Amino acid sequence: MNIDHKSQTPLHIQAEALLREMIQREEYQKGKLLPNEVDLSKQLNISRNTLRQAINKLVYEGLLIRKKGYGTKVAAKGISGRAKNWYSFSQEMQALGIQVQNFELHVSWQTAGNEVSSFFNLQPDQQVLTLERLRGKKDFPFVYFISYFNPELGISSDENFANPLYEILEKKYGVKASLSYEEISAIKATPFLCKKLNIPNDDPVLFRRRLVYDENKRPIEFNLGYYRGDSFVFSVESERK
Known part of the structure; x- marks a missing residue:
């Protein structure tokens, strides 16, 4: 889970790719919540806005479900x-x-x-x-x-x-x-x-x-x-x- 800040690939694109890999893990497929935005953005050393842009893309595609006050998890596969x-x-x-x-x-x-x-x-x-x-x-x-x-x-x-x-x-x-x-x-x-x-x-x-x-x-x-x-x-x- 590393972001290359020297890469020409935009940070949100890199974050999106990492999230796609992350949500394939068994624990997330079984319903475990993703780390909150504050912790995950610190781990990746990117801003919360950049991370949120990546998460929004996966939510739009129907891969993630985000509920206010609850968290973000992998959507049931349709x-x-x-x-x-x-x-x-x-x-x-x-x-x-x-x-x-x-x-x-x-x-x-x-x-x-x-x-x-x-x-x-x-x-x-x-x-x-x-x-x-x-x-x-x-x-x-x-x-x-x-x-x-x-x-x-x-x-x-x-x-x-x-x-x-x-x-x-x-x-x-x-x-x-x-x-x-x-x-x-x-x-x-x-x-x-x-x-x-x-x-x-x-x-x-x-x-x-x-x-x-x-x-x-x-x-x-x-x-x-x-x-x-x-x-x-x-x-x-x-x-x-």
């Missing part, structure tokens, strides 16, 4: 998604080192509702291929997805949707998902979702509506995702120009 450089769910989980598991997978042809019909510019009551999946990590389903596909793609209901969805689209149908518009909100879970996600009645869930387009801005997927509120953190990275 799943994190980012808005910049969006990925498919499988890619998000792969980047986090999580093996994705399908607990349920249902494929059917359904009559498109108003939103889906409008997105794909379909005739009223037209049927669309619909994929419903209960997904998560080992022994822990935490998201229920419903995907509707543009009939123009010609996707067969006989596809092996256990494979990554966008790989199927690109390799077999020559369709590359390249643009996503998303809406995030918190909603009250329906009895159906409570049963699927194994949560108490009326618990909140994170609802994500994702509209996916190909390279030619053609709509290809209308996706609805319902995440357990205690298992997913959505962070947004913005750059001001």
